[in-house]
Amino acid sequence: MKLEREEILSAIYHCVKCKLCSISSFHPTEEWLPLCPSGRFYGYQAFYAPGRLEIFREILEGELSEPTEGLLNAVYACTLCGACYEKCKQITSVEIRLPELFEELRGVLVNKGWFLDTHRKIAEKIKETRNAYGEKDKYKYEYEAKSLYGTDVLYYIGCTARYRVPEIADSMLQIFDKLGIKYQVMEDEWCCGSVLLRTGQVEDAKVLMEHNIEEIKRSGAKTVVFTCPGCLKTFEKDYPDMAVELVHSTQLLTRLGNMKVKRLGMEVAYHDPCHLGRDLGIYEEPRAVLKEVADVKAMKREREQAWCCGSGGGVKSAYGEFALWSAGERIKEAKGAGVEAIVSACPFCKRNLREAAENEGMKVYDVVELVNRSLEG
Ligand code: SF4
Ligand code: SF4
Incomplete structure (x- = not known):
């Protein structure tokens, strides 16, 4: 474990189980939008952040000793999106590092041999092929990449x-x-x-x-x-x-600044990838680049309170229906913003959003695709 047992228990006991981390806004008259995809999809308390903390406490204190299917699902059907962490910090001013704790919890379970077959199989594929998809060929993209070492x-x-x-x-x-x-x-x-x-x-x-x-x-x-x-x-x-x-x-x-791009005449919404936004604090740069090439309209849940695309944390491989539902909710939100395309800055987001957008009349891009298209030459 990266964190000490006492540190983990102290964090767990700081959670008062208010569940406010599952709501994106507390507007007095408008609808309160959900923030935790797993809680919203599955509906049980165990699938919200405070429920997962309680499971962790019970495991550490020896109250749970059987790897039931329900327990494994509650632990692994979480995208580790970090929305709960950001919201809790905003409301309580206490930093309960929730995704980190949930990763620790998974580490404890794996050490007991309690993991999902799907995840174990990914590990085996990686061992064999050194990539997460078990692909034997070296590359699948078209452009000839240069592998000459020596450039910066x-x-x-x-x-x-x-x-x-x-x-x-x-x-x-x-x-x-x-x-x-x-x-x-x-x-x-x-x-x-x-x-x-x-x-x-x-x-x-x-x-x-x-x-x-x-x-x-x-x-x-x-x-x-x-x-x-x-x-x-x-x-x-x-x-x-x-x-x-x-x-x-x-x-x-x-x-790089002035890239001599031409505008594409598109109205788009930007989807914050969880690892880029909440984990690394990179919210401005993708928006700045995108604004150079397209008109960017806001969605209701953005930045720290962005709705997760649903594919992270091992969810896409193990809980496909949940992952796709989460992406579908994001596509609906983009439609509500009246745009023709949703643009992200993450291959994992693009893959899941694209799947959910099929037959929905919403295009899905990565920022670099639009920049490439708009570069003269
Ligand atoms: S994690 Fe924070 S916001 Fe969520 S239930 Fe616990 S104290 Fe409340
Ligand atoms: S990390 Fe995301 S999916 Fe997991 S409990 Fe927090 S808000 Fe829900």
Whole structure:
């Protein structure tokens, strides 16, 4: 465990079970919108943040000793979106680090051998292929990536942009070329380990981290660029300091300033990815970049109170129906804002939102796709 038992119990006892962390706004006349996707979808107390804390307490104090299906579902059907943490902090001024505690809880369960088969299978796929999807081929995107080591900027692509949403990797690579930025990709990129760390399989992640650290050192890069906030968060918070700069694509693009983009004449809504916004505090840069190319309209739940797309924390693989429902709720919200497209800055968000938007008349993009499209040349 990263946290001490007493530290965990103290945090748990600071929760007064008010459940206010499950509501996004307390407007006196308008409807109160939900904030916790798992609680809203499943409806039981155990699926809200205070319920999960109570389960953790009961496990630590020896009151729960059987891995029932209900218990496993309550623990693992949480996207670790962090909305509860932000809301609780805002209301109580006490920092109960909820997603961190829920990850600890999963680690405790895994140590007891109480995990989901789906998550175990992902770990096996990673062991075999070094990517979370068990893909045997090296890359799935079209654009020819340069793996010549020696340039300052390295693009860490990540499993989802490589194998499930390759248009994001393609767009980023084309942006580098269009802007004349010399870049490299890793000769042998392995999964960052995020899915293992989020599902409590901490030991299995270590070998991946060691490999990626060595490869990045070998590359000589000074800046590592990510289009995946999940990978970026993992490198920032879980990897030891590598003395290299870690930046999200939207941070890099903001820094470049005048990119000579042409406006696309679109009205869009920006969806904050949980790992980018709540975990890393990056709210402004994606909006600033997007405003350069499109008209950005607000949705009702944004920034710290953004509604999660539903795919994080191992939920997409294990609880597909819940994940898709959560994304569908976001698509409805974007429709309510009267836009033609919802734009995120995360391959995982794009994948899930796109699936939910099928037949809904709502387009789904990543910020880098629109920037690439709007760059002259
Ligand atoms: S986590 Fe915070 S807001 Fe949520 S029930 Fe506990 S004290 Fe209330
Ligand atoms: S992390 Fe997200 S899904 Fe999990 S309890 Fe908190 S608000 Fe609900």
